[in-house]
Amino acid sequence: MSNPSYVHGVSATPLLGETIGQNLRRTVQRFPDREAVVAPFQGYRATYRQFWEQVSLVAQGLIARGVKKGDRVGIWSPNRYEWVLVQYASARVGAILVNVNPAYRLHELEHVLKQSGTSFLITAKGFRQANYVEMVREAVQRCPLHRETLVIDEEWRELLEEGRRAGAGALAERERTLDPDDAINIQYTSGTTGFPKGATLSHHNILNNGFFIGEALRYSEQDRVCIPVPLYHCFGMVLANLAITTHGGCMVYPGESFDPGTVLRTVEQERCTALYGVPTMFIAELEHPDFAKTDFRTLRTGIMAGSPCPVEVMKKVQSAMHMPEVTICYGMTETSPVSAQSAVDDPLEKRVSTVGRVHPHVEVKIVDPSTGRVVPRGVTGELCTRGYSVMLGYWEDPHSTRQAIDAGRWMHTGDLATLDEEGYVNIVGRIKDMVLRGGENVYPREVEEYLYTKAEVADVQVIGVPDIKYGEELMAWVKLRPGATATAEELRAFCKGKIATYKIPRYWKFVDTFPMTVTGKVQKFKMREQAIAELGLEAAAKVKTA
Structure with missing residues (x-):
């Protein structure tokens, strides 16, 4: 190794x-x-x-x-x-x-x-x-x-x-x-x-x-x-x-x-x-x-x-x-x-x-979550x-x-994190937040970081929601800057050709705030629960948890 x-x-x-x-x-x-x-x-x-x-x-x-x-x-x-x-x-x-x-x-x-x-x-x-x-x-x-x-x-x-x-x-x-x-x-x-x-x-x-x-x-x-x-x-x-x-x-x-x-x-x-x-x-x-x-x-x-x-x-x-x-x-x-x-x-x-x-x-060590063995530098693990x-x-x-x-x-x-050759740690996301879409691992933070580069976006949080065909699909909750405007179609076009197609969110929601703890941590599990109800994905959720 x-x-x-x-x-x-x-x-x-x-x-x-x-x-x-x-x-x-x-x-x-x-x-x-x-x-x-x-x-x-x-x-x-x-x-x-x-x-x-x-x-x-x-x-x-x-x-x-x-x-x-x-x-x-x-x-x-x-x-x-x-x-x-x-x-x-x-x-x-x-x-x-x-x-x-x-x-x-x-x-x-x-x-x-x-x-x-x-x-x-x-x-x-x-x-x-x-x-x-x-x-x-x-x-x-x-x-x-x-x-x-x-x-x-x-x-x-x-x-x-x-x-x-x-x-x-x-x-x-x-x-x-x-x-x-x-x-x-x-x-x-x-x-x-x-x-x-x-x-x-x-x-x-x-x-x-x-x-x-x-x-x-x-x-x-x-x-x-x-x-x-x-x-x-x-x-x-x-x-x-x-x-x-x-x-x-x-x-x-x-x-x-x-x-x-x-x-x-x-x-x-x-x-x-x-x-x-x-x-x-x-x-x-x-x-x-x-x-x-x-x-x-x-x-x-x-x-x-x-x-x-x-x-x-x-x-x-x-x-x-x-x-x-x-x-x-x-x-x-x-x-x-x-x-x-x-x-x-x-x-x-x-x-x-x-x-x-x-x-x-x-x-600090980075391990494969399924085996507990230390992974090579640059490889994602817990x-x-x-x-x-x-x-x-x-x-x-x-x-x-x-x-x-x-x-x-x-x-x-x-x-989930990686450790580079110089010893720097990069946090990729939470194991529980990782989205498995059609067999592909998607780390929400990677998608969030790209969307942050669009001038109109003040804040963005990406979650996985249940899907009968792919297991999970991506959803982006977007907070725009004051006075800025953007549509789901515009943001989707912004992603096209710049990040892999399977990483482009299928669902988009524009919000003023995110559900948070008092310390400012976004509660993605609450976002997911709300999204399932709003999008009518209860049936898909039952399939995923079955």
Whole structure:
């Protein structure tokens, strides 16, 4: 066999062998007077010294409320500075932080609280049209381990006062009992397929992943990072917060949730050096009416991740948004999350067409999904990863853990990828998203990338729908640029002669939005369900699943 699709991240920089609290203490000692957190919409600013003092009060308050090492402490809130304080305070008391998706409703909330055994829940009063307090009141009646709820909007100051009265002695004693390998966080997978499972992560998992992400971005105490991605997700909690605090930078939160205009204003007013987002966020910013008058000159870098990054969008972000060093990250919640990342000085072609190379201290291999054998370089297969970043397991779900992590501790991602001779990883798509049309394997991302090159197309998602003759046919959901027009016939003609005939979508649907998770991941299974109903393909679906 030619060179196998296996690579490991060689690094002269060792892994951090400390807890999140120990690492934060070192940062505070180095940069006590640098800004650590800014939330303009809350009128909140804190230096690292102030941040440490407030984290300590929250931690002391949690201990005073009876939170023990290993207890699950849930947090249900949109982006706020209090969320960040709870993240670091829970780590310092050895509690396991349970991240609750702000978009959840009663059934999902109850599942997470019950499955994780959350005993102490910190919640906002509500978000958008959702009344969190009412849902919590109902859900906890069926959660036997739940004992206390704290509403941020009403009881936050009381928690801080309790922490102040309790003093630092119990916290210092608790911190001496902690170990970097302790479970510290449960992050529920997005639920784009099936019911969410709780990926259980340690200090060692997420602290090191955040640190090496920051190293790749060349972060220092001079960096100010605009964070419009949700904190409950690893994108906000690890790629942002832990990457920043391990390097002494400043975390800047533009709002409770994503709003493109607010992001643009925050970048300019706070003189941010980095900006994060999923591709749909960057697309919304590029198309916003205020884009042309926004000063991006302080920006240099950032992260685009969460879903495949269209090449054309990446090029515009690099140039029009003054982010020549923007990087792409690839990973999954179960791997803390990043396994591969492009470098700020990678060749342009590599930065727009791949997800970079394997992270330090991480192994990656590409295997044939049917045999498990490593494939040659350049051949498509399932990406598997191993190393410090692989989760401890799914919380109290050994069966699902064994399905995801094999006997060799390789995490099977379910993503189709290739590895080139230089070690760059290209994500082709999801195994479940691959379309089998008349015996031909079609990777939707390949078709999407081509359609992105048409000027009128702002965003596009390609799915497979059932077909009696071919098994599956392609369908493209297309979002046009403001003011642009195009027909299915025009787009079909655009494809003809440029991509193989079997890759040209048979069905076309023009939309303003796609069904998405709160983190911006497109839910293709929902698109497929909707398409089957709208196109009357129920009979074909039954044939395919028979």
